[in-house]
Amino acid sequence: MATFEWNSSMNTGIAEIDKQHAELTQIINTLYYAYMNGEEDSVLSPLIHKVNDYAHMHFATEVDLMSAYRDEIPDFESHMEQHREFFSNAIGFLLDYLNNKADITPELLDYLTDWWFNHINGIDRKMAEFLINKGAA
Template structure:
């Protein structure tokens, strides 16, 4: 597993969303580097909290734009479903952590986040970015 190299090729072309995706990348990389140095246990609780706050803010940004183009945006239902799944998974992590703070939860969190990157951010989010650009949003 390698840190995500946050660069232009990962941008979806909408400034607010890209800034938020950049912040998520930082969070993932922070957890990964701590894990590689065996120091993730002190960090994990605050990272999970960050992810929870992040999901609330970031999804609100994307979803407000989806609703604005509700009639034209063909992936609305699927996109909302994926956001709901992310959020409930983060809540599960939080509960799992609280139930067993010394457990080995970090690899699972990292797997989930890197999958999210590969499948959601560079998939449906990138397509949404193109769609928004076509509708004059940058």
Template sequence: MAFIEWNDTLNTNITEIDEQHRQIVALINALSEAVRNRAAESDMKALFETIAKDTKAHFETEERLFRMHSYPERSAHAELHRQLETQVESLSSKIRTGAMPVNDSVLLFLRDWFITHIEGSDRLFGFWIQSRK
């Protein structure tokens, strides 16, 4: 069983967003496999950096769509993105310097954040878009 199983409650029904979410979920699942298989630390660091980079790019995509559609909740939603970026940057520097290993707590943090954020915030944007069609 995958660390994060995709299910319908994760769909926003906005193709571009759902594709990026699936890609990030696949990367988190790959990181989980790497931790489970005790992969080389350098491989896990590289995977973590890819997740951080893709997440940042994904937030840019969402915020571009918010602006394009004049989404009323855009500042509050973008603020949640900034908070996660700050947390990921702090984790990233600890991981890079070896002060913190890539371990289960990193994985649980990523999984909880993404699931809570997709279900609690990204889907609201999806529903809002649908309601305007």
């Protein structure tokens, strides 16, 4: 998947999470389009930092929301593992690019987009449903 446009059918029902999902989707799409348009490092590097920084902030928000229910929430450890995977794989390769250790490829950006789409529509939906049912969100 090259990019995807955020739409209301992707909402989880938790306004703060939905706003962050939409924003990170836009940042990832901007990075994808910049790369595909042949932009230079001076454009790509700040976008990579923005993806990394925003993802850290967003995942911290999710952890904060889930922390009170850590022992009850379905797939909590799997959710945390997905976050680690995101930083290890997708973000790791992007940071390697910044350090001249790797190239950005369309396949990497497709992986980033696919991972993000599947995370939102999979485990984040389960998290949101649980938190809403608990009255925590």
